[in-house]
Amino acid sequence: MTDRARPEAPTTQRLRRVVRRASGGFDPRAATARTLASGPAVVQIVLAASASYAVTHYVLGHAIPLLAVTITISSLGLARDARPRRVLENAVGVLIGIALSEVLLMVVGKGLWQIALVLFAALLVGRFFSPSSAFAVAAATQSMLVMLLPDPDGGPFVRSIDGAVGGVIALIVTAVVPRDPIGLARADARQLFAEVERAFASLIVAVRTDDVRRADDALRRLRSTQPLLDDWASTLESAQSIARLSPFLRSRLPHLRQQAAVRRYVDLAVRNLRVIARRLDTSLGDGVDRRPVGDLLESTSRAVAVLGESLHDVERRPVAREALTAVARRLDPTLVVPGAPVTEAMIVLMMRPLLVDLLMATGLDHDEARALLAPV
Template identity: 30%
Template structure:
């Protein structure tokens, strides 16, 4: 694999300490949808609350819109629900306390703590608990303008308006789902290819340090996996809800469904690197069949990385994975030790996870991978 192909994975290990102006401008340019969503949702939420409903302190409407837009990946429907529930609960408890004890420093402390206690007693968690406390605090801190509407009711309505405006912008201006998840998959597959290449090279050269380096690279890929899981949850939500992305639903669901299997494959690669390093440190020579099985895995992952969406290419990759498993299983007959048996089993496990990532059902794995 060329240095250019390995660049995304190397960036995990050797992050640049300096971010250039061009990097920042590129990040801004690629975030144009998010910036437009923020602008439109906050402006619309404030305008509706202020000019349509006549709320004089409609600050929470745009805040609620931003909270919804920035909610956790794949859970924005729940964010809207928790936001409104938490605000309503905090408003209720806070308003009752303020009517009884008034406003001030000690009243602020009491409102915040008691709102939290009551919310937890009612089993509010996460966003709902946070917004309940925030609502009580803001009610205690801000004195309503003379002649203004009931602040409790206004704040609840503002939260609902802001949440709905933020959610609407996610549907009207959805992210580029296929591009986003494809970029994450390509980065992960490039990393996995690099790890397997190092493992194969370590087996050919009998270099335990090279196997240790492969293990370190595989461990450094964890942030890529975590980011890919978040992206998969996010784009799955978008294609389910946004009409503009419905036509991409089948591809995105297939991509997202492969993330757990690719995660398992990378974990297998870590175990494989560890077993190879152990074998080489003990002076055992890797059978040729085992080295060729790992090299065949590299070829299969490269095919995935070239064009993951092509059913033809996936079929070719699956054939190479079956071949890799067969090579590993037959290599044990050449030299059977605890280490070679463990490595062969790990190659088979890695091939199985990649086959499932390519769409092969679990029930078909034994028939494909059983050795004749």
């Protein structure tokens, strides 16, 4: 048997499969978008860490202010949730670990069992003060730095001072150099509405052509929107917290609160749309003509697209409300599918709460939105 014909060993074959999966899972476009989106956070962290080092080294005279820099970096982080409260909680957790370890270091000294004791105490105290596991881990990590690094010049609690400086600077930079949370919230909203629009398109084609596969695709897309809705909610909470603290963003608070209200009702609307899609997914394939329902879904889709545009252009909100009102006034089964069986009439009736939620997203209260529905 020649070398060319000789089969590869099983280990080599497994290795090749692992390499293919690893390379196939890397998306250059997603990586580039992720890197660009992290730009403001990276700039914020670099500025904050530099400021922490400058204050502790040049102003306070600490030779190696390692903990000041590390606390600043860990408190800010690259997570999308950059709320001042989260930054403060992280900084406090780190300071607890540092202060506790410095006290125990003075009492028991250094050594193997001392390290184990301090780590045990830091983890327990961290869990006591916060339900967040990250809080306890941050406290334990910093406590180990205190136990393992050489003692700094200047006596006890120098590292606690460095930690306090790092935490304070992280909070200040959060307000003075925010991460464009408003832009991130808009990007989350655009991504969500784009996915809902694609789901609508698949559902409309499925209803008009009696195509179960397209209905499956619509249902899959609608189910995938929940992480997008959760991300949008997290971003808006972070943006509002930063805007309350930052003098540069405080004027945007009303817009952020308005967007949060839209997100809440869009979340309810998408949940209703999932139920409708699920009902259609189990009904299609029977040859029934459902084109009037497809027309109704198409009108709703166009109105939802305008609602998404209104998040960036408030003048589009009345247009979205008018378009949704036009759909709501048609939601009478006897008008949409005259003489249709109960199963088809149910689809139209199931769209009524969907339209109520969407109309409330335009600023109407529940009674006002319900009053716009066709009487049945």
